[in-house]
Amino acid sequence: MADENENEKMDNENQKPEKMFTLKKWNAVAMWSWDVECDTCAICRVQVMDACLRCQAESKKDSYGKQDCVVVWGECNHSFHYCCMSLWVKQNNRCPLCQQEWSIQRMGK
Amino acid sequence: MSLKPRQVDFVSTWEAIQETIRGVITLDHVPRTVWNDRFSDVYSLCVAHPEPLADRLYTETQQYLADHTTQLLQKVQADGEHNLVKNYFHVWSQYSVGSQYLHSLYLYLNQQHIRSQKMSDAEIIYGSADPSTTNQGEQMEIGELALHVWTANMIWPLGSRLVKLLLEAIELDRAGQPPTIPLEAVRGTILSFVEVQAYKKKAHLHLYIELFEDPFLNDSGEHFKRDAALLLQEKDVSMYMERVKAKIEEELFRARRFLHASSLPKVAHRCELHMVADHLQFLYSECQNMVKYEKKKDLSNMYHLLKSVPNALVVLVDTVFDHIKNQGLSAIHNLQGESIHINFVENLLTVYKKYKELIKEVFKSDQNFMGALDKACNSVINHRPNDGRSPCRSPELLAKYCDTLLKKSSKGISEAEVDEKLSESIIIFKYIDDKDVFQKFYSRSLAKRLIHQQTQSMDAEESMIDRLKQACGYEFTSKLHRMFTDMSVSTDLNNKFQAFIKQEDIDLGINFGIYVLQAGAWPLGQAVVTPFALPQQLERSVQMFETFYHNRFNGRKLTWLHHLCQAELKLSYLRKPYVVTVQTFQMAILLLFEKTDALTCKEIRETLQLNTDQFKRHAVSLVDSKLLLSDTEEIDETETTLRLNMDYSNKRTKFRITAAIQKETPHEVEQTMNSVEEDRKMYLQAAIVRIMKSRKVLKHNLLIQEVYAQSKVSFAPSVQLIKKCIESLIDKQYIERTPHSSEEYSYVA
Numbered sequence: 056m057a058d059e060n061e062n063e064k065m066d067n068e069n070q071k072p073e074k075m076f077t078l079k080k081w082n083a084v085a086m087w088s089w090d091v092e093c094d095t096c097a098i099c100r101v102q103v104m105d106a107c108l109r110c111q112a113e114s115k116k117d118s119y120g121k122q123d124c125v126v127v128w129g130e131c132n133h134s135f136h137y138c139c140m141s142l143w144v145k146q147n148n149r150c151p152l153c154q155q156e157w158s159i160q161r162m163g164k
Numbered sequence: 165m166s167l168k169p170r171q172v173d174f175v176s177t178w179e180a181i182q183e184t185i186r187g188v189i190t191l192d193h194v195p196r197t198v199w200n201d202r203f204s205d206v207y208s209l210c211v212a213h214p215e216p217l218a219d220r221l222y223t224e225t226q227q228y229l230a231d232h233t234t235q236l237l238q239k240v241q242a243d244g245e246h247n248l249v250k251n252y253f254h255v256w257s258q259y260s261v262g263s264q265y266l267h268s269l270y271l272y273l274n275q276q277h278i279r280s281q282k283m284s285d286a287e288i289i290y291g292s293a294d295p296s297t298t299n300q301g302e303q304m305e306i307g308e309l310a311l312h313v314w315t316a317n318m319i320w321p322l323g324s325r326l327v328k329l330l331l332e333a334i335e336l337d338r339a340g341q342p343p344t345i346p347l348e349a350v351r352g353t354i355l356s357f358v359e360v361q362a363y364k365k366k367a368h369l370h371l372y373i374e375l376f377e378d379p380f381l382n383d384s385g386e387h388f389k390r391d392a393a394l395l396l397q398e399k400d401v402s403m404y405m406e407r408v409k410a411k412i413e414e415e416l417f418r419a420r421r422f423l424h425a426s427s428l429p430k431v432a433h434r435c436e437l438h439m440v441a442d443h444l445q446f447l448y449s450e451c452q453n454m455v456k457y458e459k460k461k462d463l464s465n466m467y468h469l470l471k472s473v474p475n476a477l478v479v480l481v482d483t484v485f486d487h488i489k490n491q492g493l494s495a496i497h498n499l500q501g502e503s504i505h506i507n508f509v510e511n512l513l514t515v516y517k518k519y520k521e522l523i524k525e526v527f528k529s530d531q532n533f534m535g536a537l538d539k540a541c542n543s544v545i546n547h548r549p550n551d552g553r554s555p556c557r558s559p560e561l562l563a564k565y566c567d568t569l570l571k572k573s574s575k576g577i578s579e580a581e582v583d584e585k586l587s588e589s590i591i592i593f594k595y596i597d598d599k600d601v602f603q604k605f606y607s608r609s610l611a612k613r614l615i616h617q618q619t620q621s622m623d624a625e626e627s628m629i630d631r632l633k634q635a636c637g638y639e640f641t642s643k644l645h646r647m648f649t650d651m652s653v654s655t656d657l658n659n660k661f662q663a664f665i666k667q668e669d670i671d672l673g674i675n676f677g678i679y680v681l682q683a684g685a686w687p688l689g690q691a692v693v694t695p696f697a698l699p700q701q702l703e704r705s706v707q708m709f710e711t712f713y714h715n716r717f718n719g720r721k722l723t724w725l726h727h728l729c730q731a732e733l734k735l736s737y738l739r740k741p742y743v744v745t746v747q748t749f750q751m752a753i754l755l756l757f758e759k760t761d762a763l764t765c766k767e768i769r770e771t772l773q774l775n776t777d778q779f780k781r782h783a784v785s786l787v788d789s790k791l792l793l794s795d796t797e798e799i800d801e802t803e804t805t806l807r808l809n810m811d812y813s814n815k816r817t818k819f820r821i822t823a824a825i826q827k828e829t830p831h832e833v834e835q836t837m838n839s840v841e842e843d844r845k846m847y848l849q850a851a852i853v854r855i856m857k858s859r860k861v862l863k864h865n866l867l868i869q870e871v872y873a874q875s876k877v878s879f880a881p882s883v884q885l886i887k888k889c890i891e892s893l894i895d896k897q898y899i900e901r902t903p904h905s906s907e908e909y910s911y912v913a
Contacts, residue, residue, distance in 0.1 A: 075758050078701050078751070079743065080675040080732035083709075083724065084615055088683035090721040104684035111642075126719055134719075163719035 089126040089163055091134040097151055098139035107136035126163035131155045137162065169213040177205050178224055185228060188269060189262035189310075199269070207272045218277040222303055225270070229310055233259075233317035240322070246344075249329050252322060253349035256356045259314060267307030274305040308363035315360045315371070323375050326353060330376065331383050334422060338387065351422050358424050369426060377427055381434050384415070388438035396443065401450035405465040408439045432472070441473045448479050455483045464526045477532055485536035488519050492544030505564035508557075513588055516541055538595070545595040546880075559598050560833065563605030565589060570610075570625060572618050582624055590631050597880040599636060600843060604836045606632075607644055607687045614651055615679060615728050622651075636877060646685035654679045657713075664712050675732075676705045680713070680722070687839075688725065696726050697773045699752045727778070735791075738812050744791070745820040749774060749782045754791065762807035769801065776801050789821050848881055848889040849898075856899050856911040864907045 088094075089103050099108045106124035127137040133152045135143070140157075148157050184202040187194040209217040236259070240251040267274065304312060319326075333350045336343060343350075357372040364370075369377075391411065395404050412435050419431045440447070447466065454462045463480075470476040495511040519537055527533040548556045566589055569582050577585075596602055613619045629648065633641040658677055665672065681688070698706060710722060729748040733755075734741060746754065752772050756763055769779050783799055783806065786792040791812055796804045851874045856862060862870075868886050875881050890909070893899050902908040 075735070075737040076755055077734040077736065078674050078731060078755070079734050081677070081702060081705065081748075082730045083676070083678040083705070083748075084681065084728040085678060085722045085724045086681045086683050086686070086688065087713075087717075087720045087722050090719050102684055104682065111639075128719060161718055164717050 089134065091126060091128075092132065093134070096136045096139055097133075098135050098143055101136075103134065103136060107138045109138055110136075128160045128162075129155070130158050130160045132160070167207075167211075169211040169216075170208065171214070172208050172212040172217065174209065174212075174217050174220060177209060178221070181205055181221075182224075182228060184269070185225070185266065186232075188265045189229075189232060189259065191258055191262050191265075202269060203271070206270055210272055210277055216277075218273060219303075221273065222277075222309075225306065226309060226313065229313040230317060233313055237318055237321060240318075245325070245329070248322070249326060249333070249345045249353050250349045252318070252326060253346075253352045253356075256314075256318075257352065259310070260356070260359060263307055263310035263314075266310060267305065270306035274307075278303050278305050305363070311360045311363065319357070319360065319371070319375070327376055327379055330354060331380060334380070334418070335383070335387070337418060337422075347421070354422055355424060369424070372424060377423075377430070380423075380427075381430060384431065385434050385438055388435050389442075392439045392443060395439075396446065401447060402454075402459070402462045402465070405447070405462065405469060408435075408469060409465055411435060411439065436469070436472050440469045441476065444470075444473070444476055444479075451480055451483050455480075455487045458522065460522070460526050467527050467530070471530075477530075481532045481536050484523075484533060485540050488515070488537060488540035489543055491515050491519075492540060493547060496544070505561040506568060508561045509565040509589060509592055512541075512545065512592055515544075516591060541595045542597075545592060546597045555837070556598065558592070559596055559602035560605050560836075562589060562592055562596065563602050563609060566606060566628065567609035567613070570620055570628065571613060572620050579621060579624065582620070583627065586624065586628050587631060590635055593632070594635055598840075599640065600847075600878045601837070601840050603632075603640060603644075603878070604687065604840050604843075607647070608832075608836065610644060610647060611686050611688065614647060616730075640878060643685045646682055650679070650681050650685065654681075660716075661709060661712050665708065670704075670708055672705045672708060673701065674705060676709070678709060681725075683723075688728075693723060693725065694727070694775050694778050695773045696749070696752070697771065698726075699755050701755065735812075737808070737810065740813070740817060742812075742814060743818045745818075747782065747821075749778060750786055750821060753782060753786060757792075757808045761810075762805050764802070765800065765804045765806065766802040768806070785821055791821070844875075844879060844881060844885065845889055845892075847875060847878075848886055849893055851875060852886075852889055852893055853898050853911075856909065859911070861902060861908060861910045864909065867909060 091103055094102055094104065096103050096107060101108055101111070103126050105111070110124040125137045126134050127140050128134045129140075129150050131150050131153050133150050135151075143151060144157055149155060150157050181202055184194060184198060186192070187198075206221070209221045236255045240248065240255055243251055303309075329345065330350055330353060333343060333345050333347075337347075354372075354376055357376050358369060361368040361371050388411075392408075395407050398404065412432055415431050415435050416428055419428050423431070447469070450462070451466070453459075454466065466480060467477075470480055492512065492515045495515050496508050499507045499511075501507075516537075519540075523529055523533045523537060545558050546556050548554055566586065569585055569589075593599070593602065610625070613625075619625055626648065629641050629644045632644070657680055661676075661678070706724065713720070713722060726748040731746055731748055731751040733744050733746055733751055735744060749772075752774075753768055756768060756771060765779070765783065768774075768783070769776070772779075774782075780799060780801055783792070787794045787799065787806070790809055792806045793809045794804055794806055799806075848871060851871050852867065855867060855870050855874070867890070868883060871886050872881065890899070894901065894909075897912055899909045900912055902910050
């Protein structure tokens with residue numbers, strides 16, 4: 056305890072205009088989610104935050120952990136699971152929600 | 165000597181053979197040369213020229229044996245009834261060995277002449293023909309012939325007299341009297357009934373059973389009945405069982421001494437029939453008490469006796485079930501105080517272990533009793549107090565128990581002990597019907613432990629999740645796993661972020677650390693995010709981190725969960741410097757006092773844009789800790805003026821304001837239960853759609869059954885709830901009632 060106080064005193068001398076409160080440390084908590092308009096994938100009806108149905112079924116076999124089931128945004132700004140969309144476009148190259156020609160605007164990472 | 169067929173004089177040859185047969189069958193001395201000569205004589209008769217004389221030899225031999233046995237019969241009877249068994253045994257011992265030698269002497273006849281006429285083994289065993297009738301006119305091998313002749317000439321005439329004497333001898337043995345017939349003769353005579361049929365391929369015990377065993381069993385049956393009646397007069401169940409057990413042992417011992425091995429189970433069965441099965445009610449009468457007072461010896465005897473009687477165990481099993489259930493319920497009845505959850509789990513485990521041990525010891529871990537233990541534990545653990553009106557608290561209590569073990573505060577117990585206790589908690593977990601409720605509570609407490617760094621050991625956490633996964637499967641723990649991985653991903657992120665700041669030469673002014681959690685995996689919900697004006701000291705950190713994060717990841721957005729953030733604040737305005745750990749909201753309130761000594765609550769709230777609820781909670785905690793002073797008794801969210809306590813002192817220079825770290829409030833429990841209810845509805849609806857999609861059309865009851873079977877892994881849904889879900893799916897037009905029946909649904913594609 057005594058040592059600690061000495062150290063503190065040293066600190067005090069170094070800092071000239073002493074503030075009453077000094078914020079030393081901040082342990083923040085944040086939540087990330089995909090930046091989407093609708094949080095359900097219209098193709099598999101699963102929340103985009105969760106892996107798509109197909110991936111959920113498959114990951115039963117691997118050990119737990121990383122699920123690389125990302126989200127993809129079209130030019131129309133609609134978003135789906137990438138896995139779901141890549142199967143969809145094989146049949147029909149249009150957005151299932153607005154029927155516009157599908158082209159990828161960006162991919163989630 | 166030539167092997168060529170030649171003319172043989174039957175009469176003279178037969179005379180010589182006959183002489184030797186006499187020697188062989190009476191075990192007299194037969195010189196090797198004579199034996200060899202007769203052996204060739206048999207051969208030469210069989211191959212004699214011009215006519216083979218085998219058949220004649222066979223008939224003569226048969227006749228000789230018949231004459232011989234008739235003589236023996238006279239001899240045996242000559243000594244009177246008293247010595248009948250002894251004499252019979254004596255001549256039988258001689259004859260049975262002699263006939264085997266005779267069989268060898270006739271080797272050629274047996275192999276070449278007789279076997280060629282015989283049916284194959286397969287025909288005898290599988291053929292539809294009854295061998296006893298087809299065999300009549302057929303010739304037998306000499307060994308068999310000898311035994312056959314014995315049966316006809318000795319056993320048939322003497323059989324019933326012998327059996328009567330044998331039974332008397334056994335009865336005498338039962339009574340413990342000295343034997344009047346040598347025991348060896350008794351056994352030998354009984355076994356002779358088996359041995360004379362040794363050549364028979366099928367039903368070779370037939371004679372033994374008919375002649376001796378049946379009368380013996382009937383006789384013994386009567387004996388057992390008398391014995392039981394005698395023992396019953398004592399009216400003492402535990403003594404009765406002891407005696408019966410000893411009796412069965414004794415009878416088996418006797419059977420082993422006298423009878424053929426095949427009779428042993430029959431004897432035991434008879435004994436059980438008359439001494440146990442006939443008196444079940446008497447035995448059951450003490451069942452209750454024996455179970456109640458856990459009289460291990462009596463119960464073990466009871467188990468042994470009842471085991472062999474079909475369906476007799478049911479009453480005992482049911483009684484044991486009731487007993488364990490009552491013991492279990494009373495072990496968790498009226499628990500009170502802070503450590504209900506610990507008492508609950510540990511008391512249950514004590515009961516479980518005790519009875520598992522008892523069943524192992526007393527009932528040899530019989531499946532029926534293990535089943536009763538499972539059933540009892542299941543009904544105790546899922547018991548709803550107040551006649552089912554109150555919810556079952558087991559999932560919550562068990563989750564809390566795990567939390568207590570996994571939290572840092574659990575003092576004084578080693579890691580190995582924690583591990584052991586956790587693995588035992590799985591025993592209880594397996595019996596819980598509402599596993600989903602447990603999962604909800606568990607994930608909440610896990611989230612708290614992880615975010616507030618209260619975890620004792622990450623290894624322990626991980627192995628617990630693995631255990632749950634083993635018990636319930638991947639789906640059950642996937643979210644728990646994701647929470648877990650978020651922690652290590654965050655550590656990695658923090659390191660990269662620090663490197664990034666260093667590279668860009670940015671000074672955040674504070675020591676910054678962060679957990680980035682994946683939405684959906686954590687039981688936190690978006691709803692708890694409340695408005696908040698970030699203090700200017702933090703702005704740069706938040707900005708820099710968001711820039712960093714968005715550079716690394718695409719398409720993600722971050723939501724800051726300020727109510728979960730913690731800050732360390734150094735206070736330099738007091739006599740001693742202090743470092744205090746506070747939540748972000750508390751920190752924000754304190755920071756406002758940098759420039760002024762007093763603020764009204766209204767001012768604080770407006771500056772920080774906190775909602776009333778959040779503000780009040782944190783303001784109260786700061787006042788309670790005496791860092792701030794209030795000018796009113798109760799804090800009013802507008803009027804009250806708060807000022808900094810300039811005289812604050814504390815023995816410790818580092819401390820934490822804990823009041824605002826939420827405890828599991830009743831409100832939260834309710835919230836958890838509600839979210840479980842919602843999840844169940846979703847789960848059931850998904851299950852119904854899955855089933856209907858594959859079946860297309862299904863009857864109501866079958867659908868309910870299938871849904872029930874699918875959801876049983878994580879909870880036991882009520883039929884009512886399933887019905888509700890069916891209704892709502894009909895409304896949503898996933899399924900419809902078929903036109904011709906209201907009890908049937910079809911899938912709408």
